[in-house]
Amino acid sequence: MSTAGVQRKPAAATAGAKPWADPAARPYLEIAGVTKRFGSTAAVDRISLGIHAGEFFALLGPSGCGKTTLLRMLAGFETPDEGSIRLDGEELSRIPPHERPVNMMFQSYALFPHMTVEKNIAFGLEMERMPAAQRRARVEEMLALTRLEKLARRRPDQLSGGQRQRVALARALAKKPKLILLDEPLGALDRKLREATQFELVRIQEELGLTFVIVTHDQEEAMTVSTRIAVMNEGRIAQIGEPHEVYEAPQNRFVAEFIGDVNILEGRADAAAGRFVFAVGGWAELPEGAAPVAMAVRPEKIEIELARGAEEDGPNRILGVVEDIAYLGDMSVYHVRLDSGSIVRVARTNRIRALEEPIDWDSRVRLAWDAKSAVPLAA
Numbered sequence: 001m002s003t004a005g006v007q008r009k010p011a012a013a014t015a016g017a018k019p020w021a022d023p024a025a026r027p028y029l030e031i032a033g034v035t036k037r038f039g040s041t042a043a044v045d046r047i048s049l050g051i052h053a054g055e056f057f058a059l060l061g062p063s064g065c066g067k068t069t070l071l072r073m074l075a076g077f078e079t080p081d082e083g084s085i086r087l088d089g090e091e092l093s094r095i096p097p098h099e100r101p102v103n104m105m106f107q108s109y110a111l112f113p114h115m116t117v118e119k120n121i122a123f124g125l126e127m128e129r130m131p132a133a134q135r136r137a138r139v140e141e142m143l144a145l146t147r148l149e150k151l152a153r154r155r156p157d158q159l160s161g162g163q164r165q166r167v168a169l170a171r172a173l174a175k176k177p178k179l180i181l182l183d184e185p186l187g188a189l190d191r192k193l194r195e196a197t198q199f200e201l202v203r204i205q206e207e208l209g210l211t212f213v214i215v216t217h218d219q220e221e222a223m224t225v226s227t228r229i230a231v232m233n234e235g236r237i238a239q240i241g242e243p244h245e246v247y248e249a250p251q252n253r254f255v256a257e258f259i260g261d262v263n264i265l266e267g268r269a270d271a272a273a274g275r276f277v278f279a280v281g282g283w284a285e286l287p288e289g290a291a292p293v294a295m296a297v298r299p300e301k302i303e304i305e306l307a308r309g310a311e312e313d314g315p316n317r318i319l320g321v322v323e324d325i326a327y328l329g330d331m332s333v334y335h336v337r338l339d340s341g342s343i344v345r346v347a348r349t350n351r352i353r354a355l356e357e358p359i360d361w362d363s364r365v366r367l368a369w370d371a372k373s374a375v376p377l378a379a
Contacts (some may be wrong), residue, residue, distance in 0.1 A: 034083035
């Protein structure tokens, strides 16, 4: 299935402008050459990136890739061994965690069980000795923003998981920090509630215009909420881009395989003939100047139809037999065993209730795709 998220207007964009595409635009959060080691292991290895004001930026990657360590350095819970972190022009390393204009929302929510919703939200404001009238006004503002007004007098054990998540978010927002850090904030929610809450996060972030940085291993979550994504692997950034860029144009094999479903077709480049010859059979037109060792093709980019006798030779075309079918309601996923023995996944949208020529188990089929749908991979 496709993992591409919804299209959304970036909060950081003004009249269609994207500050990250402007070389003259200065990032709001600047991470320069940051390294963090634990013993001989570099959990974060010389990372540099810029995040602009009003962005909803995602750090995405598998467990152990360094994304949480990087987030903890932003919060001040870890100290970089090398490099610098600047927020709105100010070096954060000189500021202790409790004095940074940064607030963090944890996966566990970390709510005080003996306090009501409104008292949980007010806690940080009380610690800052905000005047009572101003504090009450801020709490009411946060309750309205997160749609918790009717739950203000309840304790956390009287709330659902989604409601507790909103309380934790309201508490993080109450002090109006310059930067909000979200550490796997929706991991404890079931799928349907998680999807609904993702849109709530986007709504709140866009309404406030604050800068959010979220850490997640959930690709759909990152693609749904973020303006841009940094895909991390082994302490380094494998690719930074808008959601559609990392999905449609992965820059390396790791990103292609980590983001969504993909078929990696091995082969060799024949520059003289202008062809990429698949090890699985068939060939593709070689993009100008490319010398790939593999091609990445998303399952939904591949067309599948019943084969009719001898097939005419042509680019981006291979034959096989349907080995498995998964009916998912909105689409069907076919596992096609090629003549070479390799398996290719094909996703087909079920646009009508029944096909005139249904493709069944053991059907001999032809797979084809547009040349622009295959992404050459150098490594």
